[in-house]
Amino acid sequence: xxxPKRRRSFRKKPxxxxxxxxxxxxxxxxxxxxxxGRGEAGKMAAVTETGREAAAAVAETAGLxxxxxxxxxxxxxxxxxxxxxxxxxxxxxxxxxxxxxxRFLGRAxxxxxxxxxxxxxxxxxxxxxxxxxxxxARALLRCRRAGILAPVVFFVDYTSNCLYLEDIxxxxxxxxxxxxxxxxxxxxxxxxxxxxxxxKVLAQMHDEDVIHGDLTTSNxxxxxxxxxxxxxxxxxxxxxxxxxxxxxxxxxxxLEKAFLSTHPNTETLYQxxxxxxxxxxxxxxxVLKKLDEVRLRGRKRSMVG
Amino acid sequence: xxxxxGFEGSANKIGVGIVRDGAVLANPRRTYLTPPGTGFxxxxxxxxxxxxxxxxxxxxLTEAGLDPxxxxxxxxxxxxxxxxxxxxxxxxxxxxxxxWNKPLVAVNHCVGHIEMGxxxxxxxxxxxxxxxxxNTQVISYSEHRYRIFGETIDVAVGNCLDRFARVLKISxxxxxxxxxxxxxxxxxxxxxxxxxxxGMDVSFSxxxxxxxxxxxxxxxxxxxxxxxxxFSLQETVFAMLVExxxxxxxxxxxxxxxxxxxxxxxxxxxxxxxxxxxxxGAKLFATDERFCIDNGAxxxxxxxxxxxxxxxxALSDSGVTQRYRTDxxxxxxxx
Ligand SMILES: Nc1ncnc2c1ncn2[C@@H]1O[C@H](COP(=O)(O)OP(=O)(O)O)[C@@H](O)[C@H]1O
Ligand SMILES: [Mg+2]
Numbered sequence: 001x002x003x004p005k006r007r008r009s010f011r012k013k014p015x016x017x018x019x020x021x022x023x024x025x026x027x028x029x030x031x032x033x034x035x036x037g038r039g040e041a042g043k044m045a046a047v048t049e050t051g052r053e054a055a056a057a058v059a060e061t062a063g064l065x066x067x068x069x070x071x072x073x074x075x076x077x078x079x080x081x082x083x084x085x086x087x088x089x090x091x092x093x094x095x096x097x098x099x100x101x102x103r104f105l106g107r108a109x110x111x112x113x114x115x116x117x118x119x120x121x122x123x124x125x126x127x128x129x130x131x132x133x134x135x136x137a138r139a140l141l142r143c144r145r146a147g148i149l150a151p152v153v154f155f156v157d158y159t160s161n162c163l164y165l166e167d168i169x170x171x172x173x174x175x176x177x178x179x180x181x182x183x184x185x186x187x188x189x190x191x192x193x194x195x196x197x198x199x200k201v202l203a204q205m206h207d208e209d210v211i212h213g214d215l216t217t218s219n220x221x222x223x224x225x226x227x228x229x230x231x232x233x234x235x236x237x238x239x240x241x242x243x244x245x246x247x248x249x250x251x252x253x254x255l256e257k258a259f260l261s262t263h264p265n266t267e268t269l270y271q272x273x274x275x276x277x278x279x280x281x282x283x284x285x286x287v288l289k290k291l292d293e294v295r296l297r298g299r300k301r302s303m304v305g
Numbered sequence: 306x307x308x309x310x311g312f313e314g315s316a317n318k319i320g321v322g323i324v325r326d327g328a329v330l331a332n333p334r335r336t337y338l339t340p341p342g343t344g345f346x347x348x349x350x351x352x353x354x355x356x357x358x359x360x361x362x363x364x365x366l367t368e369a370g371l372d373p374x375x376x377x378x379x380x381x382x383x384x385x386x387x388x389x390x391x392x393x394x395x396x397x398x399x400x401x402x403x404x405w406n407k408p409l410v411a412v413n414h415c416v417g418h419i420e421m422g423x424x425x426x427x428x429x430x431x432x433x434x435x436x437x438x439x440n441t442q443v444i445s446y447s448e449h450r451y452r453i454f455g456e457t458i459d460v461a462v463g464n465c466l467d468r469f470a471r472v473l474k475i476s477x478x479x480x481x482x483x484x485x486x487x488x489x490x491x492x493x494x495x496x497x498x499x500x501x502x503x504g505m506d507v508s509f510s511x512x513x514x515x516x517x518x519x520x521x522x523x524x525x526x527x528x529x530x531x532x533x534x535x536f537s538l539q540e541t542v543f544a545m546l547v548e549x550x551x552x553x554x555x556x557x558x559x560x561x562x563x564x565x566x567x568x569x570x571x572x573x574x575x576x577x578x579x580x581x582x583x584x585x586g587a588k589l590f591a592t593d594e595r596f597c598i599d600n601g602a603x604x605x606x607x608x609x610x611x612x613x614x615x616x617x618x619a620l621s622d623s624g625v626t627q628r629y630r631t632d633x634x635x636x637x638x639x640x
Pocket of ligand 1: 091092093094095096097098099110112151165166167168169171173218219234235236237555
């Protein structure tokens with residue numbers, strides 16, 4: 001993915017582009033970053049992150065053109081976006097999105113596309129995809145501001161619900177890492193260090209009132225070299241902001257079940273994680289109490305039928 | 306080649322099934338129906354089961370053309386489910402086992418659903434969506450357990466549908482879910498309902514309280530029809546279920562889905578799941594109401610697997626339990 005020079009203009013400061021409505025030259029078509037809501041009606045807003053980091057640009061279409069005209073335009077933008085993505089390397093079809101690999105302004109990037117899910121009602125689908133793209137961008141920015149490792153947000157395209165994110169290159173999901181260690185090693189200390197690291201990062205995240213909403217070992221990456229245990233949190237589509245111990249407790253409960261079912265016989269490991277969470281978080285007392293409550297609720301639930 | 310007879314009666318259905326080496330020889334069933342606006346109570350349901358269990362046993366043997374001497378093992382539902390109905394059926398299973406001098410095998414109801422689904426569809430190692438009146442779970446097998454990856458944090462999806470049906474006074478015959486499905490086909494407008502997915506878990510209590518509060522007001526104001534509500538409810542809760550199934554598939558790297566449990570025979574749910582599978586290049590397996598809905602053959606089938614791998618339940622261990630998680634069972638019959 002190569003970006004024409006003039007596009008650099010919105011790297012730090014949002015600017016309306018003059019050529020927005022001009023048709024793309026054929027040679028450019030496949031290489032250009034699709035931008036939604038171009039034209040006079042197009043409005044760019046950007047969130048600038050610390051120092052030299054790139055901006056997350058938010059494109060929105062204001063209502064100047066007629067609704068039909070606008071819908072056609074959006075449709076064209078979506079097609080352009082999807083043509084563009086099809087030319088890239090598909091890394092993974094994750095839990096709800098397709099992740100492609102490319103470059104953005106010369107930097108290694110992944111593009112996470114929340115493509116329309118045909119199984120659900122279109123109204124519901126666009127509502128969910130849009131909301132999650134927005135939530136993911138917000139939470140990533142918030143985490144990074146708090147010094148929690150997470151991918152940089154380069155760009156957000158709300159027309160096609162695509163996030164352009166920093167590529168955590170040569171990384172491994174925690175899930176794959178634990179599985180490979182379980183298969184080859186008998187030394188429990190190695191994984192215990194990792195579990196404690198996870199607990200610490202989650203404590204930091206919760207202290208920022210970020211609820212991840214989808215904590216699994218697939219949604220945590222480990223950067224190379226693994227020994228450094230730099231843990232990167234990803235996949236914030238179900239995240240939200242809340243200071244309630246209940247929400248944090250449920251967040252840990254979701255992780256607990258995903259963790260224990262994915263990695264059999266890791267009960268002590270998960271206890272290590274919780275212990276570290278509890279010592280690292282300033283507000284862990286009420287959260288762990290809620291976690292106990294939520295667990296109990298699960299066990300007490302009637303199971304008739 | 307053992308022949309296993311299974312008794313099921315953990316909720317409002319009672320069934321007796323006979324299975325021999327993957328063949329279902331008989332599978333009769335009765336359902337305890339209550340008037341619209343009401344649910345089934347444990348005492349009444351147990352009374353219903355007691356009244357028809359012996360007829361069903363006779364019917365099953367006749368249909369299979371078998372005598373008690375041809376039966377090698379008696380399986381029954383240990384749980385989970387409603388206490389009184391579970392007991393009413395377990396008593397019969399124990400008695401028959403002693404009268405005929407056959408070994409007894411106590412079966413987990415959820416495992417029964419999974420084994421039946423695997424038998425009927427031939428799915429090898431699927432991600433299982435188990436959806437019924439009392440359970441909503443996303444399950445995947447590994448290392449001798451059916452592990453629960455996702456589930457409802459509060460009420461089960463079937464319970465949500467049933468209670469919605471009661472609010473709208475929809476008939477319980479043949480089942481509230483079936484009638485909602487038919488009405489939903491005539492619905493057009495999508496009413497926005499709370500959509501709650503937490504990782505691989507779902508929550509339905511928000512939808513229920515919203516509907517219980519808003520349904521009558523919206524209907525009175527002509528904002529939507531009962532059919533629209535059925536349609537919106539299905540579109541919303543099924544989207545949630547398909548979504549958590551897909552999350553579990555991505556997480557486990559699985560390319561097969563099996564839907565089991567009473568809600569699993571809903572064609573709209575199957576259609577949505579099928580579309581999701583297509584988009585991932587995965588394969589969907591589902592069964593029809595004969596095997597999705599609680600039945601005796603599923604208990605016989607799980608019992609058959611257990612019996613084959615050496616299980617026998619001593620009389621002193623044959624008590625029932627209302628809560629019995631799917632992942633408590635050690636699956637000795639799979640690698
Ligand atoms: N920033 C990133 N850098 C490198 N790999 C990533 C990045 N984001 C996602 N991935 C890869 O793509 C997979 C799916 O991404 P994720 O954000 O979890 O999407 P989904 O919601 O579909 O699960 C991840 O498990 C990881 O392997
Ligand atoms: Mg993910």
